[in-house]
Amino acid sequence: MHLELEGRRAVVTGASRGIGRAIAKSLAEERCNLALAARSEEPLRNLADELNNCFGISVTTHRGDLGQRADQDRLVRETGPVDFVVNNAGAIPQGELEDVDDETWRKAWDLKVYGIINLSRQYYTLMKQRRSGVILNILGMAGVRLNARYIAGSTGTAGLIAFTRALGSRSPDFGIRVLGINPGLTDTDRVQELLRHRSLERFGSADRGDEVVADLNLPFGRMARSREIGEMAAFLLSPRAAYVSGDVVTVDGGFTHRTFF
Numbered sequence: 001m002h003l004e005l006e007g008r009r010a011v012v013t014g015a016s017r018g019i020g021r022a023i024a025k026s027l028a029e030e031r032c033n034l035a036l037a038a039r040s041e042e043p044l045r046n047l048a049d050e051l052n053n054c055f056g057i058s059v060t061t062h063r064g065d066l067g068q069r070a071d072q073d074r075l076v077r078e079t080g081p082v083d084f085v086v087n088n089a090g091a092i093p094q095g096e097l098e099d100v101d102d103e104t105w106r107k108a109w110d111l112k113v114y115g116i117i118n119l120s121r122q123y124y125t126l127m128k129q130r131r132s133g134v135i136l137n138i139l140g141m142a143g144v145r146l147n148a149r150y151i152a153g154s155t156g157t158a159g160l161i162a163f164t165r166a167l168g169s170r171s172p173d174f175g176i177r178v179l180g181i182n183p184g185l186t187d188t189d190r191v192q193e194l195l196r197h198r199s200l201e202r203f204g205s206a207d208r209g210d211e212v213v214a215d216l217n218l219p220f221g222r223m224a225r226s227r228e229i230g231e232m233a234a235f236l237l238s239p240r241a242a243y244v245s246g247d248v249v250t251v252d253g254g255f256t257h258r259t260f261f
């Protein structure tokens with residue numbers, strides 16, 4: 001299948017590692033030009049050089065804290081209109097209601113919730129003028145399979161799923177698609193950090209993350225690979241998915257609806 005992404009341009013937020021990096025690579029393999037955004041310049045620059053050398057595409061880098069309104073605005077100014085926006089940056093902390101204080105909760109939502117909403121609003125306006133574009137939000141199955149131990153994440157993601165569905169039901173009137181991906185537990189740096197933490201809590205040693213994963217009884221006996229999310233993203237952005245809008249595709253091997261007895 002030919003995805004017809006060559007020569008188009010995508011903004012990917014949180015592209016320095018994990019799922020965002022994998023999405024950037026999948027798009028680069030399709031010769032899609034990229035604008036990569038994250039907090040730290042060096043990993044972004046290294047990735048940009050690698051993708052430019054391998055695939056001959058144009059890659060720009062945009063350093064900034066996307067939890068800050070000024071940096072969100074600057075990213076949009078720097079990139080100008082683009083064909084695709086992948087809202088991926090996010091880092092909502094684990095914890096129950098009494099573990100997550102007001103300041104922590106708001107800071108996390110400034111990035112993952114308001115960041116996605118504000119960037120979507122700005123790029124949506126630009127896309128409306130051109131009557132084309134796709135906004136793809138990387139959300140999470142915690143918004144469906146609610147988790148009191150990740151309460152700020154579950155609550156925020158549930159809202160973003162509603163946001164994505166509502167906006168994506170209206171956006172086709174302006175030639176735009178808005179959709180999301182709900183990744184299951186995906187093997188990224190952030191998840192490896194979390195597994196070390198859980199392993200320490202449970203076994204008194206940080207190096208038994210594999211046992212923590214085994215106990216989750218995940219489909220196919222493993223986490224999702226970030227590349228699997230990247231490939232789904234490339235497909236959903238492409239004209240091959242031209243009639244998909246206002247919905248969220250789950251990539252979790254069936255975990256969301258798996259029962260335990």
Ligand code: NAD
Pocket residue numbers: 013014015016017018019020037038039040064065066067088089090091092111112138139140141182183184185186187188189190191
């Ligand atoms: P990660 O921590 O490995 O990567 C996060 C990326 O976001 C990095 O590039 C980081 O620099 C960037 N980032 C973080 N804070 C930022 C800020 N303030 N400003 C700009 N950039 C910032 O995370 P990941 O596991 O790859 O997760 C990526 C997205 O996928 C997140 O939104 C996360 O909620 C979502 N998600 C992840 C999983 C999973 O299991 N890994 C599951 C469901 C959803």
